[in-house]
Every structure is written in C-alpha cells, then in structure tokens.
Amino acid sequence: MISMPTDPHIEVSILSRPQYLCVVRAAAREALTQLGLYDAEIIKVITAVDEAVTNVIRHGYGDREDGPIRVRLWPVEQAGRTGVQIVIEDETHGVDLSKIEGRPLDEIRPGGLGVHIIRQVMDEVEYTNRPDHKGVCLKMRKYNQPAAPAQTG
C-alpha cells in the first residue's frame, strides 16, 4: 500500500467536463517540472494523469458534468530515488475494482488502452474505493531513473 504524506504540494481540481482536461495537463506539466521529475518522463506521466482523469469523466461520472475530480501531487523519495506521488479522487459511488483492467494489447481494436498506459508508465498504481462509498481513489508513483545505467531491483 502506498502511504500518504502530509499536505499536497500542488493540487488541481476540475468538474467532470472534457474541455477542462487541458487545465489538468497544463498544471501537471509545470508541477512535474517543479517537483523535479526528469524531462523524458514528464510527457508520459502527463498522459497517465490525462487517461486517469478521462476515465473518471467517461466511466465514473458518465453524463454528469458537475462531478468533482481532484488531482494532488507530492514529491517523494524512496531508496535514494526522487519521484512524484499523484493521487486522483472522484466523488462517484465507487466502482467494481476488478473491472478496472487494461486489456491485452495483441487484439487491435479501438479503446481499452487507458489503464494499460497508466500501468505501463507509472511505477506504482493502486486503485481503491474510498470508505463509505465516497468515490474512487487512484494513487500512483513515478520515480526518476538513476542517470547511470543500473539494474532496477
């Protein structure tokens, strides 16, 4: 389980409308830069955040345009590696977590790529239902890879 540090350094929240996705991406871009994530990872992590928020809009809130979505960011450090923690929360009534699954990629068809991208990009991904049916919570982390070539282990 990913533990939750104190106050988020940066937070961006939107109502569940696709046209606000660009606000999340723009804030995430600057936030990830300031939190020290390496350039090469930033666009990938932005994509993961965008996919996760898009999923809340599409699958979590469906047609609702007034559902709050909160994205919070923290700097983290683990075993000498710096990185970021990102927590995305909605106020839906929760979801059957077993349904949140990336599909195998060998089948070529539109859709079903978002969760796969999130798991591919991030080092840690944890979906939970918040207590009392308050909604879904996605905690994820991405660490900077050490510059020197080294076995991850």
Next chain:
Amino acid sequence: MISMPTDPHIEVSILSRPQYLCVVRAAAREALTQLGLYDAEIIKVITAVDEAVTNVIRHGYGDREDGPIRVRLWPVEQAGRTGVQIVIEDETHGVDLSKIEGRPLDEIRPGGLGVHIIRQVMDEVEYTNRPDHKGVCLKMRKYNQPAAPAQTG
C-alpha cells in the same frame, strides 16, 4: 459584496513557494480560455492572479514554505456580460485590510505595484478576512467587454 456561486469549476492550490507560481499561471491560462474569457484579457488576468498569489507568499506567509494557497475559478454572468470569478484564499491569520493598498503611481520606485495592477485589471476586487482568523480571502471578477463599442455604465 460578491456572492459565491456553487462548486468552483476549476481549482489550483499550491504551497507557498515562489517556484510553484508557474503552476498557477499555466492552470489559469487554460482555465480562463475554457471559461470563455476573451484572449486580450487573459494575460492581464493571469498577471493579477500571479500578483495576488505572490503577495500571499511574500506578505501573508513570509518565510513559511508550507502555507496553502487556493485559487478557485467560476464562470459568471451579469447583465448579459460573461466573465470569470476568481477567489484566492490563504490560511494565514488574516491581515489589517487597510494595509492592502496600491500606492500612487507618480512616485517612481521599485515595489508597491501588485495591488495597483490587481485593481487596474479586474472589474471587482474585494479583500476580506475569513471568519475566525482563518486567513485572507480575495474575491475578484472580470467581465468580457461587449465586442461592439459601447459605453460601460
């Protein structure tokens, strides 16, 4: 007094560190665009928000780097004009509101421009202390000017 509508459409919050100002500006740029503010006003309103948040960092929190600052945005409409409402809140212990004053501009010296810029740019500006010394609240609004030449009144 500016009345407060329901849930903000967009919110961006940071801890009181100057390096996070760029996150606020980036989010505000996209947010103001999506909320329908005219292009010519956007850079000015971004500047007003930036000045206000800078003041919270400098004057509100002083040396504290862990003070929360919340910027919330709503679309508004008044007398047929569309616009945006922006509310900026901190968790300081409040301030002597009479000290928040732009200085006259005829004196050429560094500093003392922020509040002047905020009042110049925005159509409505209202500083209040939140109840129970919870901090300062700045509510401001900017309306789109009608395209046709018309007397404001």
Next chain:
Amino acid sequence: MEQSDGVIASTKPIDDGLVVVPDGEIDFSRSPVLRTELLILLENHNPQRLVIDLSQVQYMDSSGVATLVEAMQFQLKKGKKLVLCSMQPKVLSIFQIARLDMVFTICDDAEAAVKA
C-alpha cells in the same frame, strides 16, 4: 490550448486519395469531433489512400489513438490504405506505449506517406 471547432485544419487531394492535417491537442474533448470528421471524409471521398499528417498535433491521448485505429480498420475492411506521417516524438510515444507503432504504417513525412 485554444478550442477550435474542427480538428482537421486542412485537407489536400493527392493522386489516389487525400491528405488530412488535424491540429492542436487531440484528447477526449476533441477526439469525438475528429472521429465524425474522418467518417464523413471517408464516406464522401472513399479514398484509396488516406494520409493523416500529424505534424500539427502536439498531444494525443488514447481516445485519439482509438479514433485512428477505427479509421484504419474502416480502410482495411475496404482493401484501402491509411498512412500516418510527421509525428512529433511525444505523439509517437503513445503509439509505442500502446504497441501500435508496428500496426500503423508510419512515415517520416508527407512525401514518403504519399508513396508508402
């Protein structure tokens, strides 16, 4: 990101079909528009070759990718071609993550795409 109404900014006829140039960021707010635009073009022109020039696209999410997969399958079913070209590296990266870079015909530039 300014919100333009259409996603395809321009189209150009070529010998055996059409080059289309979408622009801006293609996320879930705009991919449904792109989908409609592509389907109308494919219906109206029935091109042997559809080249999608991505040089003006700065960002694409999986809903944009899904739209292109659908257009490709539409073309393949009729024995016709879809070719992507001029992808910016950050756009290419999502095709790689989704392992679709081997599925699409992707050319460096529009010149190569017209012949591919």
Next chain:
Amino acid sequence: MEQSDGVIASTKPIDDGLVVVPDGEIDFSRSPVLRTELLILLENHNPQRLVIDLSQVQYMDSSGVATLVEAMQFQLKKGKKLVLCSMQPKVLSIFQIARLDMVFTICDDAEAAVKA
C-alpha cells in the same frame, strides 16, 4: 517553464556599455536572481549604457518590473543610461498598467537601443 539557474542568458559588449539578454518568465521566483546578476554586472562593468534586451522574456510580473526600476535608478544616479528593447506585447502591457512605459526608454530593437 524550465527553471534555469541564471536569468541573464547572455551578455554582449557594445561601444559604450553592455547588452544583456535575460530569458524565460521573470516572476517572484526569478526576479531576486535577476536583481543580483544586474547588480554584479553594474558593479563590475560600470557601463555608460546598459541595454536590457527582453526579446526572450515571455512573462514579467511586478517584482521583475521593480528590479528594472531599481537598476534604472542605479544608472541614473551615476549619470548613466538604461535602455529596454524588444519587448513582447504581453510584457509591454505590464509596463503600461504600471504607467512605467513613459519612464523607461523603450526601443523596438537592440539596434535602436544602442543608439537611443
């Protein structure tokens, strides 16, 4: 905005002084750096004319403007010149709001600033 360490990206000697070219966004996170850099340059070179070429500056807040006011007053006190040039329109707008566009000597380009 990538966070570079310095604000002044380059400097170039001219006949009677110096042209400096700051870059990026000059907000409260970077204006103290600019202030220190300018003071060191003014001390070390004591230029008759300091041209600040703002072509690479995309944004400036009032703390950046305050820094330039201070540098101008430093120069004036010694009977020397400070000239701004090549401002992007969105940067010029903050000088106008602060009514400082009439106080500074502002030229369209570096060529004019060297002679102003």
